[in-house]
Amino acid sequence: MDHYISERLVLDAHREMVRAAERRSRLTPQCPGVPFRVWVANRLRTIADKLDGRPQLRRVV
Secondary structure, three states: OOHHHHHHHHHHHHHHHHHHHHHHHHHOOOOOOHHHHHHHHHHHHHHHHHHHOOOOOOOOO
């Protein structure tokens, strides 16, 4: 499968999650939900890294 086709399929599958996050951040009465937006950005970066074949960074606690 072509790299760009697989990337498009992944992004299409997560489009609704991104829209919900944007909607939630706009409709939050106080400040935008920064932790949730950061989580979504991190999740999308992880997906992009998997598509690029980069090694996954693991958080050590």
